[in-house]
């Protein structure tokens with residue numbers, strides 16, 4: 308036997324011994340993963356949501372979700388600046404306008420949404436005679452009545468957003484575009500013949516707007 312063959316045989320023997328040593332010394336536990344060569348691949352070091360931070364030293368944030376930096380807003384989010392009070396209501400009526408195009412497509416979608424979210428109280432023509440509305444202690448006023456006929460679009464939007472009296476807030480169920488589409492449809496119900504455009508309140512000379 309030449310030297311080269313002897314070396315190969317002894318290397319193979321050594322390799323076999325090492326392999327046997329690694330595999331056979333484990334306890335015979337069926338659940339044991341055996342020798343792990345790359346433990347990170349099995350046990351991910353990623354953070355799970357809501358777990359306590361351990362890498363941060365600031366004890367105030369260690370147990371809490373991190374809040375956004377003060378004064379920042381999420382990308383694509385436009386805050387609604389009119390508060391849920393009489394000042395906000397008045398300002399919405401004066402300064403808030405439908406940002407969507409008033410066209411047939413938006414009107415049609417507004418009608419569909421009205422049929423899902425409003426008709427049971429306000430009724431198909433907005434007379435306040437929906438199946439639920441008619442049973443309320445104070446039925447919703449008619450859109451064509453004196454109180455609502457000239458209600459400006461900003462106030463309609465505001466009342467859908469926050470709710471009013473027995474009517475609940477709809478901001479969590481309808482996004483802004485959906486609410487504006489409904490507003491367009493409510494305006495049609497205010498003026499079924501489309502005769503006169505909905506009157507806006509005259510702007511006041513004050514600087515009330517936020």
Ligand code: HEC
Pocket residue numbers: 421424425426427428429439440443445446447448455458462463466467471472473474475477489490493
């Ligand atoms: C639970 C029944 C109910 C539902 C649902 C409801 N409303 Fe009303 N709504 C009312 C009542 C009651 C009033 C009268 C509130 C008041 O003035 O006290 C009202 C008032 C209004 C007004 C007048 C607000 C104002 O500023 O005076 C508008 C406009 C209106 N609703 C639109 C809608 C639209 C649009 C929807 C669907 C997105 C809707 N409502 C869903 C019951 C309802």
